[in-house]
Amino acid sequence: MTDLVISIEELRFSWPSGGEVLNIERFDLNAGERLFLRGPSGSGKSTLLGLIAGVLEPSAGHVNVLGKDMAKLRPASRDRIRADHLGVIFQMFNLVPYLSVVGNVTLPLKFSPARRKAISGDTDEEARRLLARLGLTDTALLDRRVSDLSVGQQQRVAAARAMIGGPEIVIADEPTSALDADARDRFIELLSEEAACTGAALLFVSHDASLARLFDRAVDLREINKAGAAA
Numbered sequence: 001m002t003d004l005v006i007s008i009e010e011l012r013f014s015w016p017s018g019g020e021v022l023n024i025e026r027f028d029l030n031a032g033e034r035l036f037l038r039g040p041s042g043s044g045k046s047t048l049l050g051l052i053a054g055v056l057e058p059s060a061g062h063v064n065v066l067g068k069d070m071a072k073l074r075p076a077s078r079d080r081i082r083a084d085h086l087g088v089i090f091q092m093f094n095l096v097p098y099l100s101v102v103g104n105v106t107l108p109l110k111f112s113p114a115r116r117k118a119i120s121g122d123t124d125e126e127a128r129r130l131l132a133r134l135g136l137t138d139t140a141l142l143d144r145r146v147s148d149l150s151v152g153q154q155q156r157v158a159a160a161r162a163m164i165g166g167p168e169i170v171i172a173d174e175p176t177s178a179l180d181a182d183a184r185d186r187f188i189e190l191l192s193e194e195a196a197c198t199g200a201a202l203l204f205v206s207h208d209a210s211l212a213r214l215f216d217r218a219v220d221l222r223e224i225n226k227a228g229a230a231a
């Protein structure tokens with residue numbers, strides 16, 4: 001058994017239309033670790049996350065998630081790993097505008113019986129509990145459509161959606177850029193605390209080096225990426 005939830009070896013990736021974006025000899029994420037991955041705009045952070053999530057395929061090398069080489073799996077198995085074991089907070093949140101706050105948070109459970117089973121009680125209750133832990137305490141907001149919420153509130157909804165059902169890996173793609181510094185730090189602290197509670201590893205990606213102090217470990221993508229196209 002390995003303690004690594006993500007293990008990348010000799011990874012190379014080029015977009016069909018351009019030069020090489022990623023050339024990474026090694027990158028690991030340990031179980032339960034809270035890791036900050038820093039890189040300027042255009043350096044390949046979102047591309048790397050796409051490879052980890054199995055929505056992109058490497059040009060060469062291996063991306064192992066929970067010991068499985070994503071490129072060697074059939075698409076249906078990749079989808080299953082993503083649904084059961086990865087919670088993602090997207091840069092633009094990707095919330096479903098016509099669903100309520102609670103409806104958005106419980107959505108992953110519809111695609112993952114394993115995550116549904118991990119919740120012993122009522123799923124709406126669990127969504128409300130998570131939202132409160134992540135700082136969305138105003139219960140009047142919970143039955144509103146997400147499109148009526150502020151950016152900071154939407155971010156909490158996206159985080160609760162990523163964490164519901166306790167996936168082993170939570171990935172956040174620079175979700176804080178729209179917030180002021182205090183709100184951003186507070187959000188990361190809450191996210192970190194919740195990850196520590198569930199035992200999830202947290203991979204947080206941003207261009208903002210000042211956030212590194214909030215994590216167990218920090219990696220600069222430019223230091224591990226040998227691709228010439230890196231910014």
Ligand SMILES: Nc1ncnc2c1ncn2[C@@H]1O[C@H](COP(=O)(O)OP(=O)(O)OP(=O)(O)O)[C@@H](O)[C@H]1O
Pocket residue numbers: 015016017018021039040041042043044045046047048207
């Ligand atoms: N679908 C695509 N097709 C072709 N090239 C792409 C595509 N998506 C991204 N790229 C290129 O790959 C490189 C890395 O982009 P990526 O979005 O991974 O960077 P990033 O570090 O996440 O940037 P940002 O912080 O601005 O989100 C850039 O040069 C970008 O232009």
